[in-house]
Amino acid sequence: MNLISLALMIEMPTIVVLVKQVPDTNAKIAVQGDRVDLSSVKMEMSPYDSFAIETALRHKEAAGGTVTALTIGAAGTEKILKDAKAMGVDNIVRAWDDSWGELDSNALQSVLKESIESLGADTVYCGKSAADTGAGSTGPGLAERLGWSNASNVIGAEFSTDVTVSMPVESGVAKISVPLPAVISCDKGDFKPRKANVKGIMMAKKAQVELMTATAPASSVVVSNHSMPAAKPAGKTFEGGSSASQVVQLLRDEANVL
Amino acid sequence: MTNMIVIAELTKGNVNPSTAELVSAAKAMGGDVTVVVPCTDASIADGVSSYDGVSKVIAVKSDVFAGNDSSGWATALDSAIPAGTILCLATARSKDVGSRLAARRGLSIVQDVVSIEGSNLTSPIYSGKANQTVSVSGDAVVSVRANVFPAVASGSSNEVSVVDASGDVKTAVQEVMHRASARLDVSEANIIISGGRGMGSPANFTHLEAVADTIGAAVGASRAAVDTWDEIPHSMQVGQTGKTVNPNLYIAVGISGAIQHLAGMRSSKYIVAINKDADAPIFQHADYGIVATWEEALPVFQDALSNLLG
Known part of the structure; x- marks a missing residue:
């Protein structure tokens, strides 16, 4: 029996990890005019996406198959795909069309659905949210469009014919079996993202980014402006530990929060 | 005028009081407000029936709401609620269910809203380092942060209609490791x-x-x-x-x-x-x-x- 028929027989997963480029989470953000000015801000992969990559690589190590990192973005976003490649994903893909501009969640998820289908994936990992909007809509929204199961805010996973995830629920942490195909959104949890080694970085340099495109419906949600949050009025500062009792009194009498 | 549909937030099987904040958020967007209460026992909708400014209360009864599967929640709610703009609280579960509902209806979703002026919605971005205002045309799903909008007053007596629903549950809970301490998250x-x-x-x-x-x-x-x-x-x-x-x-x-x-x-x-x-x-x-x-x-x-x- 050759390897291909063996692979078909035991149904190895075809895994896609969604990655997004965002501003460095340690960066200061400033607004120029009515838009955030990111011209001098370092861009990086959204931190939760590295947990998604780690989980995807562990899934492949347990069950075989392939891992493809997919981003939606203009050419300037390819560095995060190279970073994903250096961590160990097999393929890197960027979907884009110059007509897209800012996609709302409906348009973005439509593009992702089409891309995932043409990649033939049955398992998608992504960060629980991207560190720019923090919305967290993509995982569950994409799952619904594909008719797949999903789990969000996942902090651990075990792999067999399905994926058993750990996720926080009202009363604690639940172990939940998620049948494939599925979209799994990852939080920072049990898995520490692996560091790229020299060999990985060398391979990433040479790796080709595969390009694809899709059809995006018109956006019905349009960004009209960005603004800085209102500055807080200066508070009261006290010296020395004994002032703590005064602060407790103020919390009761002035702030009314106790 | 569009329908505004508020999905009541469930906490430990009861209606979370922040649901009354969602009603005032819905009124800030304009339109006729319907509150939908996901439940396994319709009596939990009684508290909602006294909210002011609500024209209709629908208790959607289904076993799926005892669990955590977002597909189950979204499909059961989708079968029971009319077209319109949907508001929910920006909690982990409701953001997930809201995302599925939006996708199911081909709508966009705007998450974590903290300010509303008609169809202009503002949410923090970069975890609050800046704010983003978007304008929405047509229906959408909107998740709203707790403790931001005032709660509507009570005193009305709205009729509660009960609808039985079933949902497409895709995942299964194997076990729950309960939090050791009673302390809140x-x-x-x-x-x-x-x-x-x-x-x-x-x-x-x-x-x-x-x-x-x-x-x-x-x-x-x-x-x-x-x-x-x-x-x-x-x-x-x-x-x-x-x-x-x-x-x-x-x-x-x-x-x-x-x-x-x-x-x-x-x-x-x-x-x-x-x-x-x-x-x-x-x-x-x-x-x-x-x-x-x-x-x-x-x-x-x-x-x-x-x-x-x-």
Whole structure:
């Protein structure tokens, strides 16, 4: 029996990890005019996406198959795909069309659905949210469009014919079996993202980014402006530990929060 | 005029009081407000029937609402609620269910809204380092942060119609490891006391726990503390790569106020900072700052709280 028929027989997963480029989470953000000015801000992969990559690589190590990192973005976003490649994903893909501009969640998820289908994936990992909007809509929204199961805010996973995830629920942490195909959104949890080694970085340099495109419906949600949050009025500062009792009194009498 | 549909938030099987905030958010967008109560027992909708400004209450009864599967929730709700703009609370579960509902109906979703002017919705981005205002045309799904909009008054007596629904549940819970302590999670607490690396060791978090138990607070931590000490789990982390919180009172102890941390807690109503370094950035965001070591300040703080509340 050759390897291909063996692979078909035991149904190895075809895994896609969604990655997004965002501003460095340690960066200061400033607004120029009515838009955030990111011209001098370092861009990086959204931190939760590295947990998604780690989980995807562990899934492949347990069950075989392939891992493809997919981003939606203009050419300037390819560095995060190279970073994903250096961590160990097999393929890197960027979907884009110059007509897209800012996609709302409906348009973005439509593009992702089409891309995932043409990649033939049955398992998608992504960060629980991207560190720019923090919305967290993509995982569950994409799952619904594909008719797949999903789990969000996942902090651990075990792999067999399905994926058993750990996720926080009202009363604690639940172990939940998620049948494939599925979209799994990852939080920072049990898995520490692996560091790229020299060999990985060398391979990433040479790796080709595969390009694809899709059809995006018109956006019905349009960004009209960005603004800085209102500055807080200066508070009261006290010296020395004994002032703590005064602060407790103020919390009761002035702030009314106790 | 479009239909505004509010999905009541469920907490431990009952309607969360922030549902009344969702009604005023819906009214700020304009339109006729219907409140939908997901439930296994329709009697929990009784409290909602007294909300002012509501034209209809629908209790959607299904077994799926006893579980956590977002597909089950979304399909059951979708079958029972009319077309319109849908509002839900920006909690982990409702953001998930809302995303599925939006996708199911081919709508867009706007998450974490904190301000509404008609069809212009504002949400924090970069964990609160800036705000983003979007304009929405047509129907959408909108998740709204708790503790931001005023709750509508009660006094009305709206009729409750009960609809039975079934949903497409895709995942199965195998087991739940219950939280060892009865203490609240930072994402659901009205008061949070958090420690940073300035606490010196994870063992010293017991002093924060003692204060927390006195005032019914949750205990949180900075990223520095979570990354330094294995004993401090990520579930406690407040900040841009942890949880974003907006409690009534946030007490930061031994936390310098890195931009990452500030992003996750700056929208707290009142902030108390205890830090020995008078130049720590956290003091610029504190309503009440105490320049002292935690060893000096916390026992006094604890005693004063016990005297006041005990």
